[in-house]
Amino acid sequence: MNYVKLNPEDKTGIKEMSDLASSIVREHYDPILGAEQNDYMINKFQSPPAIIGQLENGYQYYFVCDDANNRVGFLAFYLCRDYIYLSKFYLRKDQRKKGISKDMLNFVIKKTKEAGFSSIVLNVNKYNSAVNVYEKLGFIKIREEKNDIGSGYYMDDYVYQYTIEE
16 A cells, blocks of 8 residues: 655645545445535535645645555544544545555554654544444544534544554
């Protein structure tokens, strides 16, 4: 797998990231959240202006590409005080169950170590089937939280942590 970093000045890449993210998130989350809430969240978190704002605030976005350089997913994270917060970790549906998520995690582990940290934290919707994937990858549930994201919508999540063993 190859990881191609999204540059904040790359307007075409930002649009392509938004399109990829929107298609994956719509397919996966419409059945969980409903199209209305999901459209709100895509606009708030995955539109080109949202991605630009995140990049300006320290997020690192990467396209996940196969050996033929096809974009099969994406991930994004940012540095916190003593851990990496993994904000986005998505694969196209046709690419799941191929071991790619393990490779993606290894990439994030490498970036976490480079930053001098030993843990990765993420939120996942309580009704998301990816909960099983994160647990299989070695993440441990550390708490639950419900976050108001505006317009009467909430993110009802589990918070998971992955500790890097030396």
